[in-house]
Amino acid sequence: MDHATAGRPAGPAPQRASSRPVPFFSQAASFEEAWPDIRTRVSEVIDDGKYSHGQQVGRLETALAEWTGARHCVGVNSGTDALVLLLRACGLQPGDEVVVPAFSFIATASSVVLAGGRPVFADIDPVTYALDPEAAADAVTERTTMLMPVHLFCQMADMGALARVAGRHGLTLVEDSAEAIGMRWDGVHAGLLGAGGVLSFFPTKTLGAIGDAGAILTDDPRIAATAAALRHHGRTGRTLAHFPGISNATELNGVNSKMDDIQAAVLLAKLPRLAHAVRRRAELAAAYTERLRDVPGLVRLPTVAERDVPTDAVFYVYLVEAERRDRLVAHLAAHGVGTETYYPVPLHLQPCFSELGFKQGQFPNAEAACERTVALPLHPDMTTADIDTVCDLIRRFSMGRAG
Numbered sequence: 001m002d003h004a005t006a007g008r009p010a011g012p013a014p015q016r017a018s019s020r021p022v023p024f025f026s027q028a029a030s031f032e033e034a035w036p037d038i039r040t041r042v043s044e045v046i047d048d049g050k051y052s053h054g055q056q057v058g059r060l061e062t063a064l065a066e067w068t069g070a071r072h073c074v075g076v077n078s079g080t081d082a083l084v085l086l087l088r089a090c091g092l093q094p095g096d097e098v099v100v101p102a103f104s105f106i107a108t109a110s111s112v113v114l115a116g117g118r119p120v121f122a123d124i125d126p127v128t129y130a131l132d133p134e135a136a137a138d139a140v141t142e143r144t145t146m147l148m149p150v151h152l153f154c155q156m157a158d159m160g161a162l163a164r165v166a167g168r169h170g171l172t173l174v175e176d177s178a179e180a181i182g183m184r185w186d187g188v189h190a191g192l193l194g195a196g197g198v199l200s201f202f203p204t205k206t207l208g209a210i211g212d213a214g215a216i217l218t219d220d221p222r223i224a225a226t227a228a229a230l231r232h233h234g235r236t237g238r239t240l241a242h243f244p245g246i247s248n249a250t251e252l253n254g255v256n257s258k259m260d261d262i263q264a265a266v267l268l269a270k271l272p273r274l275a276h277a278v279r280r281r282a283e284l285a286a287a288y289t290e291r292l293r294d295v296p297g298l299v300r301l302p303t304v305a306e307r308d309v310p311t312d313a314v315f316y317v318y319l320v321e322a323e324r325r326d327r328l329v330a331h332l333a334a335h336g337v338g339t340e341t342y343y344p345v346p347l348h349l350q351p352c353f354s355e356l357g358f359k360q361g362q363f364p365n366a367e368a369a370c371e372r373t374v375a376l377p378l379h380p381d382m383t384t385a386d387i388d389t390v391c392d393l394i395r396r397f398s399m400g401r402a403g
């Protein structure tokens, strides 16, 4: 199947001087095919004159609910806001503890603080990089009310075991499914295994907008209604007894986190291509694995865990662990290949959480992941030749032949 390398003669790696640079993410390329549709839809928004929280947003919510199987989808202006509003809508109270993994994007834990709670970190599984169910159970105290696993890179956390931990301790299960569009656990879309989850449409995500946008997914009508009010200054739309006829009741202290219609229009144009993009990402990931399987110096390639139930993986990121990660990153950059380090600092050692009192050495799996992992370029418009470029460079580096 590997036509690109099958016919290659043995001997030195081919000249790379002519290969094109491989950026980590390419905005223009990822829009090429959808662009005419995007232009039409964005023009419609401009002509329509409703730029925030308008018709396009409503249409997108309906389309996303259908795509994911969620009963409710609430569009907001980022994945981070979606987390904050979801936690509030799920009833997080001041001082409540929320168990989160020590290895994730900062917003996983800062959203807990912004919603008035207290993040409590736990270590990750070294293969899936997701919250370890036993570590999560050990982190539960009498003040813990919620458990928030994160689905990172290509697969979901062990939701069977985590749901059992939540059930045993009476915790509300919420999911940071910001990266997890298209991932499913026994047929259930990420974000819908507990009280609710989120999606991020940050431009680099599997379904990316041309700016910030996010959404809350839930099957619970009360959570959806509260989140919808919170994103719009806390307005519930009900009438006030002392101002009859005015439907402007503000019953909660909300925020302004409405979604822009231009972003909704872009996402509506891209959504029909999402399934194809997911398949293309899987093909590219398989091409990487085929070429990198036996490269010395790479200590781990992405491994989708076997579960008791069928799961759908989605390669949002192709993450490898390398022995000399920082030197590999510099080597790739010097040859025109972009990478990202997700995440260089574990959450428990971030200065903004220093008051929580966690220490270096406490979560060895999370700390090791921060030191060794690097994400390679993975976007649907890459070619097999791009994959070859990246893999040849990595192989040469690992063989110690890097200039």
Ligand SMILES: *Cc1c(COP(=O)(O)O)cnc(C)c1O
Pocket: 078, 079, 080, 081, 104, 105, 107, 108, 150, 176, 178, 179, 199, 200, 201, 202, 212, 213, 214
């Ligand atoms: C991207 C991301 C977020 C935040 O989403 P934004 O839309 O960038 O605010 C939260 N958690 C995880 C795991 C993410 O990858």
